[in-house]
Amino acid sequence: MYAAPACEAILPAPPQPASDDVEPARVVVPVHPVEPVLHATLNEAVNDAPKRANARCSNCSLRGVCVPADLTAAELEKLDSVVCTTRPVRRGDALFRTHDAFHSIYAVKTGSFKTVVMHRDGREQVTGFQIPGEPLGLDGVCSGRHNCEAVALEDSTVCIIPFAQLESICRESRRMQHYLYQLMSGEIVRESGLMMLLGTMSAEQRLASFLLNLSARFRARGYSGAEFNLKMKREEIGCFLGIKLETVSRMFSRFQRERLVEPSGKQIRIVDPEGLARV
Amino acid sequence: MYAAPACEAILPAPPQPASDDVEPARVVVPVHPVEPVLHATLNEAVNDAPKRANARCSNCSLRGVCVPADLTAAELEKLDSVVCTTRPVRRGDALFRTHDAFHSIYAVKTGSFKTVVMHRDGREQVTGFQIPGEPLGLDGVCSGRHNCEAVALEDSTVCIIPFAQLESICRESRRMQHYLYQLMSGEIVRESGLMMLLGTMSAEQRLASFLLNLSARFRARGYSGAEFNLKMKREEIGCFLGIKLETVSRMFSRFQRERLVEPSGKQIRIVDPEGLARV
DNA sequence: CGGGCGGTTGATCTGACTCAACAACGGTGG
DNA sequence: CCACCGTTGTTGAGTCAGATCAACCGCCCG
Structure with a gap:
């Protein structure tokens, strides 16, 4: 069970030889990443506005975690053109809520989230906790509306990935297309593991x-x-x-x-x- | 809860105006479809061999259930070229087992299945029951191996959809691409509902x-x-x-x-x- | 006809829930 | 800086839903 955790797979488990590049060594030290302070002074309105900035997959420390490690330069460039915004989310705030229109999926960049589904009678079930590198929002593709709500457990940031644009990239790149299918399938596997647990x-x-x-x-x-x-x-x-x-x-x-x-x-x-x- | 079942969504719930064509009326009568006898006389070996035959989505009674109702003729034709085989599965037999190499997804054509995940210590969890029109095997995309086992609850037949070929169709047809994402997302939503239940x-x-x-x-x-x-x-x-x-x-x-x-x-x-x- | 499997029902037991008290912590304001 | 209060976490006592163990029935099938 320790060696091969059944539930909550580490993202899927796609071709990810990973650690043969410099990334892991660089982030190995902090048990917690230092909490980014950049948005601590932002007010609520600004807080919600996506921030166009250094959101480049090509030099993100999570490359190889939330995206295959071995994409070509061309593929990375296309990704960069789509994943161009990040957004800070304050502790306790929702990234999206149940029934919100679905436009984008997200990758946790810093911090952590919980996803919650709820019943009309008030019953709630937490369906997962997400840490950096993990995806959010895949459940919205089905109906075009989010099926759960994602709440930040601490001040956090996410990368925003507009789904329609991601889809068109995937029509051009076999690798990317397959990776997205793997990502969703991985979520299915993760949830099966949780059903076993529950x-x-x-x-x-x-x-x-x-x-x-x-x-x-x-x-x-x-x-x-x-x-x-x-x-x-x-x-x-x-x-x-x-x-x-x-x-x-x-x-x-x-x-x-x-x-x-x-x-x-x-x-x-x-x-x-x-x-x-x-x- | 009755009107909008939370768990086990009816396939996703994609754009499916459905019942405005002739299909439903035609199948409305039997509470159970008559059990197909065609394979009752086949022996085990033949049983396992896929059967190339009238497996055409374009005239399948489940069109509009397991596939969007409004595909173009060209899209249907492409589908037909890929989904060309069906396979009978005897009651109690496995369509696939945990750790089998993943090549295809399946759609139940007649009969019914259960999917089971299991723990090394023997614990088992049934993760779903599938009836005609419902998909099987989506969990295999993630790791390239099936994550659960699918067992027929009665003598059944499935349509076999080779995944690599389906992927290439999806690179050509935006509709199909999106539908497949919806299908997987729907499975995620279904499982979230079950987590709430459990x-x-x-x-x-x-x-x-x-x-x-x-x-x-x-x-x-x-x-x-x-x-x-x-x-x-x-x-x-x-x-x-x-x-x-x-x-x-x-x-x-x-x-x-x-x-x-x-x-x-x-x-x-x-x-x-x-x-x-x-x- | 006998045996096994699937299903029902009863009696008892127990792991987790409920209710309740209290301790530890963190933030706020005086 | 400390006193205060709300929130979060811990622990105990009593209860209950569902598990376990067991008996039994009906049915199918050899």
């Missing part, structure tokens, strides 16, 4: 899976897989895992007692990953 | 949702939405809904007591859909 696992196993999965995703991005900071609160974790917040808290305590993890508030250190996997 | 609903609500969803899907295909035959057994329903077979059975009994449904074995008559939706 349908068959005990509360203890759910939390263990969750921690190992997050750990693997952080590691895959060059952050530490052994120690990380959970930006989401216990209630959101519970809502994601299909259990109550008190149960989440109890399971954390149990793991601590059993020397599996060392939680200090939101900061989590995974002490015994094999033990966690055995739960 | 994460937040009581056993009673799960079964009610399940029945209403099946009902809507049958209805959308011209079958009766009020009375249908569950090909899957109680255990499979439970494994899909994340509850035990005894609980499924108890909930059926409860629904019968409350005059919501009239089950006689696998044949189900929905008596009070509004009541079911209120559960």
